[in-house]
Amino acid sequence: MLRFRQSCSRPETLFKRFASSSFENPEIFRSTALVNGKWVSGDDQFPVINPSTSEEVSTVTNCGVAEYNEAIGDAHKAFKMFKNTSPRERSQILYNMYDLMSEHKNDLARLITMENGKTFADSLAEIDYSASYFKWFAEEAPRIYGHVIPSSSSLRKQIITLRQPLGVVGIMAPWNFPSAMIARKLAPVIATGNACVIKPPHESPMSALALGWLAEQAGLSDGVCNVLPTTHTAAIGEYICCHDLVRKITFTGSTKVGKLLMKQCANGNIIKRLSMELGGNxxxxxxxxxxxxxxxxxxxxxxxxxxxxxxxxxxxxxxxxxxxxxxxxxxxxxxxxxxxxxxxxxxxxxxxxxxxxxxxxxxxxxxxxxxxxxxxxxxxxxxxxxxxxxxxxxxxxxxxxxxxxxxxxxxxxxxxxxxxxxxxxxxxxxxxxxxxxxxxxxxxxxxxxxxxxxxxxxxxxxxxxxxxxxxxxxxxxxxxNSGLGREGSSWGVEDYTDLKSIVLGA
Missing domain, CATH: 3.40.309.10 (Aldehyde Dehydrogenase; Chain A, domain 2)
Known part of the structure; x- marks a missing residue:
C-alpha cells in the first residue's frame, strides 16, 4: 500500500485524505520507463512533486538519448509486425484499454491529482474523457476505408486508394491533461497499426506510465508503446525530431516550442508528418x-x-x-x-x-x-x-x-x-x-x-x-499559429496514415 503524508497550511484545510491514501491496484503506480515491454530503471532519477502540497509523490527514471535511441529502434521492429495485425484485433485492444481505464478509474484519477494538482472530480472527468478516445478509435479501427475511383482517361483503368500506417510516431504531451492528451494520440496510433515512443511531461509523467501498463494488460505487443520519462526535454525533443526512424511527430504545447520542433524536423533526413496543437487566445x-x-x-x-x-x-x-x-x-x-x-x-x-x-x-x-x-x-x-x-x-x-x-x-x-x-x-x-x-x-x-x-x-x-x-x-x-492537423474524429485517422494510390490496367 502506498501512503503519502499530509501537509496542510491552515487548520480549516485539515481533512482525511481518503482518496490519496492508497491505490486499489498498486500496479497502476509506475516509476520506471517502459521500453520494449520491459520496465527499466536507472541511477538517474527525478522527483515528481504535488503542486498543491509540495510533497514528493515519487522519484521517476530519467531517460536520456541512449534509452530513446533503443526505444525508437525497438518500436520500429515492433511496427514491422504490428502493421500486419487485423483491424479487428487492434479494435479489441482499444476496447480492452477502454474497459481497463473504466475499471481503474479511481486509481488513475488519484495519480492525476497527485502529480497535477487538479481536483479529484476534475481528474475523474479527465479519465472519462481519456477513455473515450480508446472507445472511439476502437470503433474507427475497422473502418479505415479506401476508395475505388474511375479513371478520367480510360474505362479500362481503375484507381484504388488505401490508407497505410506510417511507422514510429513520436508523442510529446503536456502536463495539464497528463492522461487525455496522450490518449488522444496513442489511440489512433494503435488503431492505424503504428508504433510509438512517448515523451511524457516531466511535471506529470506517471499518468503516461500508467497508460503504458494498461496497454500491456490490454494485449498490446511489446515495443508498440514505449514510455520514457525525462527531464532532458530540449535534447530529447530534438533527438526524436531528427531521428530517421521516426515518421511522425505529434505535439501539444506552446507555439514557440512547436515552431522549434518543426524546424528540427526539417533538419532531419526524413520529411515527417506533423500534428501540432499549439497555443491559443x-x-x-x-x-x-x-x-x-x-x-x-x-x-x-x-x-x-x-x-x-x-x-x-x-x-x-x-x-x-x-x-x-x-x-x-x-x-x-x-x-x-x-x-x-x-x-x-x-x-x-x-x-x-x-x-x-x-x-x-x-x-x-x-x-x-x-x-x-x-x-x-x-x-x-x-x-x-x-x-x-x-x-x-x-x-x-x-x-x-x-x-x-x-x-x-x-x-x-x-x-x-x-x-x-x-x-x-x-x-x-x-x-x-x-x-x-x-x-x-x-x-x-x-x-x-x-x-x-x-x-x-x-x-x-x-x-x-x-x-x-x-x-x-x-x-x-x-x-x-495554433497548429497543424486534427486529432480525434474520423479525420484523426488520416493524420496517422499515408494515402496510397494503386492504378489497375494502366
Whole structure:
C-alpha cells in the first residue's frame, strides 16, 4: 500500500485524505520507463512533486538519448509486425484499454491529482474523457476505408486508394491533461497499426506510465508503446525530431516550442508528418441578446476549469456594453460564493494550484501590468499564499483593452479579462486580432448572428451557446499559429496514415 503524508497550511484545510491514501491496484503506480515491454530503471532519477502540497509523490527514471535511441529502434521492429495485425484485433485492444481505464478509474484519477494538482472530480472527468478516445478509435479501427475511383482517361483503368500506417510516431504531451492528451494520440496510433515512443511531461509523467501498463494488460505487443520519462526535454525533443526512424511527430504545447520542433524536423533526413496543437487566445463573446446566466455559467466552466490551465480556455471575454455591468457582477458573485481553493483531494475544494512557481509569476505579472494600465480588479488579483506557493486567487479584471499584455497573451491561469464592445463588426475584428486561432466561443439567441459569427471567427473550433466543446468525435485543432492537423474524429485517422494510390490496367 502506498501512503503519502499530509501537509496542510491552515487548520480549516485539515481533512482525511481518503482518496490519496492508497491505490486499489498498486500496479497502476509506475516509476520506471517502459521500453520494449520491459520496465527499466536507472541511477538517474527525478522527483515528481504535488503542486498543491509540495510533497514528493515519487522519484521517476530519467531517460536520456541512449534509452530513446533503443526505444525508437525497438518500436520500429515492433511496427514491422504490428502493421500486419487485423483491424479487428487492434479494435479489441482499444476496447480492452477502454474497459481497463473504466475499471481503474479511481486509481488513475488519484495519480492525476497527485502529480497535477487538479481536483479529484476534475481528474475523474479527465479519465472519462481519456477513455473515450480508446472507445472511439476502437470503433474507427475497422473502418479505415479506401476508395475505388474511375479513371478520367480510360474505362479500362481503375484507381484504388488505401490508407497505410506510417511507422514510429513520436508523442510529446503536456502536463495539464497528463492522461487525455496522450490518449488522444496513442489511440489512433494503435488503431492505424503504428508504433510509438512517448515523451511524457516531466511535471506529470506517471499518468503516461500508467497508460503504458494498461496497454500491456490490454494485449498490446511489446515495443508498440514505449514510455520514457525525462527531464532532458530540449535534447530529447530534438533527438526524436531528427531521428530517421521516426515518421511522425505529434505535439501539444506552446507555439514557440512547436515552431522549434518543426524546424528540427526539417533538419532531419526524413520529411515527417506533423500534428501540432499549439497555443491559443480564445475569445468568449457575449452579445446583448444572450442568456446572461447561461453565459456566466459557460464562462465559469470554460475559463476557470483547472484554474485556467487549458489550451482552449476563454482568454478574452468580450461583453456587449449594454449588459457589461450585469454580467460582471453576476460573474463575481458566482466566484466569491462558490469557489474554494485548496488541495484537490478535499471534497470541498473546487480549484487547485497552478503547476509551478513560473506559472504563478507569469499570472502575477500580467495582472499587475493590466492594473498599471487602467484595469480594475473586481475580485482576486493576488496570490493565495496562505494555501501554498502555487495558489493564485481566481480573478476578474474589468476595463481590459489592447494596451495590456494580458489581451495578447495566453494566460494559462485563473484570470477573466472583461472587455466591452458595441457592435458585431467591432468585436469580430478585435477577436480575430491575434496570430493564433485554436478555439472561440460566443452566446447569442439570434440565428443570423450565430451563423455570421461562427463563420467569421478565425479559429479551428467554435462553441455556440456552450463551452464544453471537447469530444472524441470532434476534429480537435486550430488554424494560424495554433497548429497543424486534427486529432480525434474520423479525420484523426488520416493524420496517422499515408494515402496510397494503386492504378489497375494502366
Amino acid at each position: 480564445a475569445p468568449f463573446i457575449v452579445f446583448d441578446d444572450a442568456d446572461i446566466e447561461k453565459a456566466v455559467n459557460g464562462l465559469i466552466s470554460c475559463k476557470f476549469r483547472q484554474s485556467g490551465q487549458t489550451c482552449i480556455c476563454a482568454n478574452r471575454i468580450f461583453v456587449h456594453e449594454s449588459i457589461y455591468s450585469d454580467f460582471a457582477s453576476r460573474l463575481v458573485a458566482v466566484i466569491e460564493s462558490g469557489f474554494h481553493l485548496g488541495d484537490g483531494f478535499s471534497p470541498k475544494v473546487t480549484h487547485g494550484p497552478l503547476i509551478n512557481e513560473r506559472a504563478v509569476q507569469k499570472v502575477s505579472e500580467l495582472v499587475e501590468d493590466a492594473k498599471n494600465k487602467g484595469a480594475n480588479v473586481l475580485t482576486g488579483g493576488v496570490r493565495a499564499s496562505s494555501l501554498g506557493p502555487q495558489f493564485y486567487h481566481p480573478t476578474v479584471l474589468s476595463g481590459v483593452d489592447e494596451t495590456m499584455s494580458i489581451f495578447h497573451t495566453e494566460v494559462f491561469g485563473p484570470v477573466a479579462s472583461l472587455i466591452s464592445f458595441k457592435t458585431t463588426e467591432e468585436v469580430i475584428e478585435r477577436a480575430n486580432k491575434t496570430n493564433v486561432g485554436l478555439a472561440g466561443y460566443f452566446y447569442s439567441s439570434n440565428i443570423q448572428t450565430v451563423l455570421d459569427v461562427a463563420n467569421e471567427l478565425e479559429v479551428g473550433m467554435v462553441g455556440v451557446n456552450g463551452s464544453a466543446i471537447s469530444d472524441a468525435a470532434m476534429p480537435f485543432g486550430g488554424i494560424k
